[in-house]
Amino acid sequence: MSNINYTTRTEGQTKVYTLMWTVPNFVNLLETKARRELRTAVDARFQLKMQLLGRDNDIIEIYYLSPSALFLKAILTLCLKRFEERSIVMKEYHTVQANKWQYLATLFKRDIASYDGRDIFLLSDGSLRLKFQFMVTNDINVGRAYIPETQLSSDFESLLNDGLFSDVLMKSADGSEYKVHKAVLASRSLVLKAHFEHNTTECITNIVESPLESDVLFEVLTFIYSDKAPRVDDIPERLLAAADFYQLSRLKTLCEEALHKKLTVENAIETLQLADLHSAKTLKQLTLEFIKDGQSQLITKTDGWCKVKSVDLIKTIYEYIMTDDVDVDIK
Incomplete structure (x- = not known):
């Protein structure tokens, strides 16, 4: 009981x-x-x-x-x-x-x-x-009249789905095309904003070539328009790379949370390498804590550990395990 x-x-x-x-x-x-x-x-x-x-x-x-x-x-x-x-x-x-x-x-x-x-x-x-x-x-009156939920997110997402009033064509690496809007892209990503400033090719042609595959690019655009990431638990590794590339900090945080949930002894080293590659500081810290919390001996027996080639990564793991300071700076 x-x-x-x-x-x-x-x-x-x-x-x-x-x-x-x-x-x-x-x-x-x-x-x-x-x-x-x-x-x-x-x-x-x-x-x-x-x-x-x-x-x-x-x-x-x-x-x-x-x-x-x-x-x-x-x-x-x-x-x-x-x-x-x-x-x-x-x-x-x-x-x-x-x-x-x-x-x-x-x-x-x-x-x-x-x-x-x-x-x-x-x-x-x-x-x-x-x-x-x-x-x-008791600072507010909880008996106030019902206020409908905001439709802003859904309204912006419909702009992406309908392609109405679009002024830019965005192409994925595998050839899919999406009708999008300069103002929306530029307001959400400094990287995309740079495409439309000054005398760039994208500014002249109104075409943006993305290095992302269509399934990842569509998820990125969905996040840009709606602030939602419906597939973050399905493809967090690929979305983390995309979020880092386009400097989408909130999407990056959502990916770090999803990867933390999936953390196991078997994938800890791969997760740590991914976090290091894309400057995911929170995920790196959490993964190091996971390794330090009694998991280090098991992790050294995994395939991921056997394939580690970065001396700096091994050094980071060793220093973190050896220190008693949980607030050690993670670079």
Whole structure:
């Protein structure tokens, strides 16, 4: 049976609710495919729910529910061994509807227990412990009239899909063509903006030749127009290179997050090399932390390690593992 500890405190006009949800023998629970959902008691200020999805419970979705409408900030933290914690998600202040389950985060089975049976994100006794913090404020009136969601993203995406009023043709490396707009491209990417400044070939011909293949270029254009990256979890490696090439910092961050989720012992070296190649500093730091956190001996036995040719990369790994300073500068 899972258990929950509940505390509250007040900070000015904000009330902070902290819930510690502990689920014992969590790996065994994941192997019990008949159990697809866990919930906390209904008599608390907040209810919590965990849904196990996929054929082998590979995906764990986390939800919460409030019995009344609130304006709150939600933080989910994973409690690890040795009293360490890892922040999973933070959702800034927003209005929460009453008695409606709110999605908070997704965990993956592969991140909780690795292929060799080591429990990465569990406590010493095999329990999964999640810390929820809900910061509730009365600074705004949560009962205000409903405001429709913005359509700006969808409206701009329709410009790409329809090609209306386009003034530039963008070609992929494999010959696909996209009708696009100078103003949109230039406002989102300094690299693309440079194509239309001064007396460039692109400025004269209104044709931009891209080195990207069509499937990647379309994803990049979708992000430029809509700020969405629907395939970031499918092709994060290729999108990271594209984001670096066109200097799309937010897309680059999304790719780093997706690659971090996929991090394993087997692909750690390749991920580190990719991060180094494209100056993905956050991903590089997280990968080095992964290697340092008890994984180094396993990683030296992988194919990726055997193929490393960069002395500087090996030196970086060695220096990071040997230092106790987790804030060491990563270049």
